[in-house]
Amino acid sequence: MVSIYTMEKTDYLNIDGHQLRILLTIREAGSLSGAAKILDMNQSTISYWLDLLRKRTGDPLFVRHGNGVEPTARARDLFPAAEAALRQIEAMFEPQLYDPAEDHGVLRIACTALERDTLLKPLIHHAQQVAPALSFELPNSGSSFQLIERLRLGTLDAVFMPAGSSERDGILQRTLSRFSDAVYFDPQYPLETDNLDAFCDRPQVRVAFGPDAGFSIDRKLTKMGRTRHVAVQVSDFESALALIAGTRLIATLPALLNRQGLQKIAPPWENPQRELALYWHARNQTSARHRYWRDTLAKLAKSD
CATH class of the missing domain: 3.40.190.10 (Periplasmic binding protein-like II)
Known part of the structure; x- marks a missing residue:
């Protein structure tokens, strides 16, 4: 018997997690109607997406069996890849977690003796307690132009400068303390x-x-x-x-x-007193790791 399903030339980017979930739910339910109930969808919608997958794979994927359906050999081959793809997609959008005790990386913060003694020394003491494997690199400060360029290039994680030293796109700041x-x-x-x-x-x-x-x-x-x-x-x-x-x-x-x-x-x-701020690049704004150390530094500065 010749298959009525002819495989289309498929752009894999047109296959999304929604379709993969339907594929796996039909397997789980053993029928299209059962999958529709699990996913709270109309059966016609399930049939529509299944037909698209059939055309894209050139295979029926499920065939009638009693009151339900059973997967074809091709579908069985697809299930592990579909499961793995969904796990990867899910992991992409899970909240980012950070455990300082597991941090074996390096934080590079440009500073002067002022920031080193008043802000970074307490931060390093805190890090030795909660992140014993973390290392700090504290290069000498430079001009505002030099420091901002190093933030852009990613050779520095953060820098200290007087508040308002830079209004460039992609550079963020947070006031930590004041000095005269x-x-x-x-x-x-x-x-x-x-x-x-x-x-x-x-x-x-x-x-x-x-x-x-x-x-x-x-x-x-x-x-x-x-x-x-x-x-x-x-x-x-x-x-x-x-x-x-x-x-x-x-x-x-x-x-x-x-x-x-x-x-x-x-x-x-x-x-008059001037404000001292911490600067970082926008690429690190939502990083759980960078946010943890910025917030810790702010708390230590406030309690000083």
């Missing part, structure tokens, strides 16, 4: 408080994060009609603090840094 500046100096060479002339007369260390770094202090002084002498420029806070010791050099840096035996006073201008 202080002027650091060696106590052997005291600096008078609230004295702009004394500040401008002293040789200074300036920190530049990358080749395109901006210098808000110099812009502020320009608006005041003043300038300062930058005797040394370095790329990190710790170098600035080390150079001040034993010299007349001063540096305006975040007030929360470890002073290393130095003294500090408020700058001789209005010194």
Whole structure:
């Protein structure tokens, strides 16, 4: 007997999980009417989708047997693949779970000494308790342009910068803490408080994060009609603090840094607090792993 079902040239993308579920439910129920009841569908709808599958496979798939149907050899061959495909589809849309205890990966977060000491140190302590196999890489910070590009390229998972440093598409941020500046100096060479002339007369260390770094202090002084002498420029806070010791050099840096035996006073201008934010790429926004560590960091920052 010649089969009335001629196999169509099939685009496999036209076969979806809905059709595979119908195929497997007919097998389970042993009849089209039984499958319709299980799936809460009309029997005519079941017949329609089954006819499409028959045309796409060139096989009847089910033949009459008593009061029901039984699968053909071709259908039996399809069942394991259909089951596996449905499991894969289901897994694609299950809620993503993350267990820090099973994390053997690496988190790469660019930071300065400020974020390292005030935010990341508590985070690493927490990680040692809940994720002992997790590793951290803490590269030095750079300019905002450099850091954003590294987020885009995926070579960094997150970076710290002042809030509002970037409004680029695909880059998200979350404010974690606030900080203000202080002027650091060696106590052997005291600096008078609230004295702009004394500040401008002293040789200074300036920190530049990358080749395109901006210098808000110099812009502020320009608006005041003043300038300062930058005797040394370095790329990190710790170098600035080390150079001040034993010299007349001063540096305006975040007030929360470890002073290393130095003294500090408020700058001789209005010194409002600034917001420090964590930045990440949108590709990691819904990642359960990244969300866990962002939320943990925010909780630790709030409790500090």
